[in-house]
Amino acid sequence: MIVRSGMGVLVMGIAGEQGTYWTEKMAAYGTRIVGGTDSGRGGGRHLEVPVWASAGEATRSESVDVAALFVSAQDTKAAALDAVRAGIRKIVCVTEQVPVHDAMYIIAEARAAGAVVLGPGSAGVVTTSEAFVGVMPAFDKRVFSPGTIGIIARSGRHGILASQTLVQAGLGVSAFIAIGSDPIVGTTTRDALIALDTDPRTRAIALIGDVGGGLEEDTALYASTMEKPVVAYIDNAAAPSRRRHGSYAGADARCPVETAAALRAAGVQVTETLADMAGQLHSIVGRA
Amino acid sequence: MIFVEHVGKSLLREAGIDVPAGELAKAPVEAEQAAARLGACVVKAQVPVGDRVNKGGIRFASGAAEALGHAHALLGTEIDGHGVRDVLVETQVSGVQALRAAVVDDPETAGPLILVSGTGGDTEGVTLFRLPIDIRFGVTADGIAAVLPPGLVEHPPALADVLARLYETYIRHDAELLAVDPLALTTEGRWVALDCKLVVDDRAAFRQPRLAALAAPETAVVAAGGGA
Numbered sequence: 160m161i162v163r164s165g166m167g168v169l170v171m172g173i174a175g176e177q178g179t180y181w182t183e184k185m186a187a188y189g190t191r192i193v194g195g196t197d198s199g200r201g202g203g204r205h206l207e208v209p210v211w212a213s214a215g216e217a218t219r220s221e222s223v224d225v226a227a228l229f230v231s232a233q234d235t236k237a238a239a240l241d242a243v244r245a246g247i248r249k250i251v252c253v254t255e256q257v258p259v260h261d262a263m264y265i266i267a268e269a270r271a272a273g274a275v276v277l278g279p280g281s282a283g284v285v286t287t288s289e290a291f292v293g294v295m296p297a298f299d300k301r302v303f304s305p306g307t308i309g310i311i312a313r314s315g316r317h318g319i320l321a322s323q324t325l326v327q328a329g330l331g332v333s334a335f336i337a338i339g340s341d342p343i344v345g346t347t348t349r350d351a352l353i354a355l356d357t358d359p360r361t362r363a364i365a366l367i368g369d370v371g372g373g374l375e376e377d378t379a380l381y382a383s384t385m386e387k388p389v390v391a392y393i394d395n396a397a398a399p400s401r402r403r404h405g406s407y408a409g410a411d412a413r414c415p416v417e418t419a420a421a422l423r424a425a426g427v428q429v430t431e432t433l434a435d436m437a438g439q440l441h442s443i444v445g446r447a
Numbered sequence: 448m449i450f451v452e453h454v455g456k457s458l459l460r461e462a463g464i465d466v467p468a469g470e471l472a473k474a475p476v477e478a479e480q481a482a483a484r485l486g487a488c489v490v491k492a493q494v495p496v497g498d499r500v501n502k503g504g505i506r507f508a509s510g511a512a513e514a515l516g517h518a519h520a521l522l523g524t525e526i527d528g529h530g531v532r533d534v535l536v537e538t539q540v541s542g543v544q545a546l547r548a549a550v551v552d553d554p555e556t557a558g559p560l561i562l563v564s565g566t567g568g569d570t571e572g573v574t575l576f577r578l579p580i581d582i583r584f585g586v587t588a589d590g591i592a593a594v595l596p597p598g599l600v601e602h603p604p605a606l607a608d609v610l611a612r613l614y615e616t617y618i619r620h621d622a623e624l625l626a627v628d629p630l631a632l633t634t635e636g637r638w639v640a641l642d643c644k645l646v647v648d649d650r651a652a653f654r655q656p657r658l659a660a661l662a663a664p665e666t667a668v669v670a671a672g673g674g675a
Contacts, residue, residue, distance in 0.1 A: 233653065267558060
C-alpha cells in the first residue's frame with residue numbers, strides 16, 4: 160500500500176496520546192487529515208479537524224481513502240471492521256499486540272470488501288516528501304530524503320536503519336512500507352513488493368528481511384518476475400520469535416539462511432550488511 | 448502461552464472430544480494408586496516438550512508397581528530444561544488407525560488452517576488434508592465431511608466431527624496451535640486424542656484469564672529477537 164499526497168486520512172483514536180502526537184506530525188508533513196474518531200465522543204473538534212463517533216459517521220460527511228488505527232489492541236477489531244464497513248479501502252493498523260484471531264478476522268473482512276490492511280503492528284507507510292501514515296520519523300531529513308529507492312521492512316526500526324544508511328550513502332527514498340512484525344499481517348512482503356513495483360517513482364527496491372511469515376517463496380517468486388532490481392538485506396541475527404512453540408508441519412517459518420537462499424535463487428542480490436546493500440543500490444541507480 | 452498435555456486435554460474434553468481416562472499425579476504413590484484403578488497405563492511427564500517418547504518422558508506400565516517405578520524415575524527430573532512436577536497416568540488405548548490433526552494460524556492465507564497428516568508407514572508426516580477456514584464463518588462437521596478426501600478414513604463424519612470440535616476449541620481459546628498427535632481410532636470406532644499440544648496467543652491473554660493462570664513456565668525457551 161502506498162499513500163499519496165491527496166488522499167484523505169481518518170485517524171481512528173485521534174484523541175489518544177499516540178493519536179494526537181502522530182496526527183500533528185502527519186498533518187505537518189503534508190498528509191491530508193480529514194478528521195478522526197473517538198469512540199462515543201463524536202461531534203467536537205481535535206487538532207482543528209472534526210471528530211466523529213465512528214468511521215461510518217465520518218464517511219457520511221467526508222471522503223476517506225485511508226483509516227489510520229491508533230486505538231488500543233482490544234478495540235482494534237471493532238475499529239477496523241467499522242472502517243471496512245464504512246467503505247474505506249486502505250486500513251493502516253499501527254496498534255501492536257492485537258490478538259491474532261482478531262487480525263485474521265479483520266483481514267478476511269477487508270479482503271471480502273476489496274480493502275487492504277497494512278499491519279497490525281505496522282509502523283506505517285511513508286511516501287517521501289508527500290505523505291506519511293503511521294509512526295515513522297518521515298519528517299527527519301537524515302532518515303528520509305526523497306529519491307528512487309523503495310524500502311520494505313517488517314519493523315519501523317529496521318526501516319529507519321535502512322533508510323538512514325541509504326541517505327548517508329547519497330541515495331534517496333521514494334517510499335517505505337512497514338509490513339509489521341505480527342505473525343499474521345494483511346500486507347505481506349510480496350504485496351508490498353507489488354506496490355513498489357507498480358510505483359512510478361520507485362526505480363529499485365531494498366528488502367529488509369528480518370525474517371518470518373513463511374512466505375519467502377511467494378516473495379521470491381514475484382521478485383523473479385520483476386524488471387526493477389531488488390536488493391535484500393537479511394539479518395542473520397533475527398530469528399522468528401513467533402514460531403518458537405507453534406512450529407508445525409505445513410505452517411513453518413523459515414530461518415534466515417533459507418530466506419536468503421530462496422531470494423538468491425530468484426535473482427535477488429542478498430547482502431549481509433546494510434552498507435553493502437546501499438553500495439549495491441548505489442551502483443544500480445547512481446546518486447539520487 | 449504454551450500448555451502441558453493435561454491442560455490441553457481438559458479443553459478437548461470440554462469440547463466433547465474423547466481423551467483416555469487419566470489422573471494427574473504429583474507424587475509416585477499417587478501414580479501408583481491411579482494405575483491400580485486404571486490397569487495397563489501410560490505414565491506421561493507433563494512438560495511442554497515435543498517428542499517426549501524418545502526423550503524418555505512417556506513410559507508404558509502394565510500395572511501399579513511399574514507405574515510407581517516410572518513416576519519415581521520421572522518426577523523431579525528435567526526434560527529439555529523443563530522440570531517434571533507432575534505426571535499424567537492414562538489408560539492405554541490401542542488404535543486401528545492413527546492420524547495427526549491440528550488447527551493452526553496460517554500466515555499464507557492469513558486465517559485458520561485445519562491440517563491432517565499421516566503417522567507411520569508411507570504417510571508418515573505427509574499432509575493428507577488441508578482446509579483453510581474463513582474465520583468469520585467458521586466451519587461445521589458437515590462442511591468438513593463434505594471435503595475430506597475419499598479413502599482417508601472409513602467413516603468420514605466421525606473424523607469431521609472431531610475436527611470441527613478441534614476448530615471450535617482453537618477459536619474459543621485464541622489458540623495459535625492446537626494439535627492432536629496422535630489421534631487414534633479405537634476398535635470401537637471412536638477417535639481418541641492421545642496427546643495434545645496447545646499454544647495460545649499471548650496477545651489474547653487479557654480475554655483468556657483462566658488459561659493465562661495455567662500456562663507452563665517457558666524456562667527452556669530460546670528466542671533471539673525478531674519483531675519490532
